[in-house]
Amino acid sequence: MKKQEPDENNVLFKSKESDAVKKYKYSQAMTAGKIQTLILLIEKMQNLIRKIDLKNIQSSKNIIIQCQNIIAQLEMALNFRKGTSTPEILELFELMYTALSIPNKQSLYTVTYLLKHFKETLRMKFQ
Numbered sequence: 001m002k003k004q005e006p007d008e009n010n011v012l013f014k015s016k017e018s019d020a021v022k023k024y025k026y027s028q029a030m031t032a033g034k035i036q037t038l039i040l041l042i043e044k045m046q047n048l049i050r051k052i053d054l055k056n057i058q059s060s061k062n063i064i065i066q067c068q069n070i071i072a073q074l075e076m077a078l079n080f081r082k083g084t085s086t087p088e089i090l091e092l093f094e095l096m097y098t099a100l101s102i103p104n105k106q107s108l109y110t111v112t113y114l115l116k117h118f119k120e121t122l123r124m125k126f127q
Contacts, residue, residue, distance in 0.1 A: 035126040
């Protein structure tokens with residue numbers, strides 16, 4: 001089997017980190033279980049939200065799109081189509097997606113708050 005290298009387009013690996021750090025994170029992501037993968041995505045999104053500049057939303061547009069893409073990845077990881085998740089979690093993700101569409105201090109706080117508690121719930125429930 002051919003060894004894969006980190007994909008530069010993957011949202012988990014878009015950063016100005018050294019190659020060694022990127023490879024470590026890639027290795028960690030590739031060997032993570034389903035819950036750990038969700039936690040890695042949440043942590044990546046939390047880091048991206050901290051970089052959003054509310055005074056210059058136009059310059060933060062790509063970061064917002066990356067965050068919305070992570071929400072889509074979280075939805076896919078939870079397999080809504082197969083019915084393995086609840087409608088309430090889908091509503092939570094829709095709320096975060098919508099809040100990011102209207103970036104302001106309150107909406108970013110809301111998304112950050114929801115992510116923090118969702119991550120804590122995953123850790124408590126599954127680890």
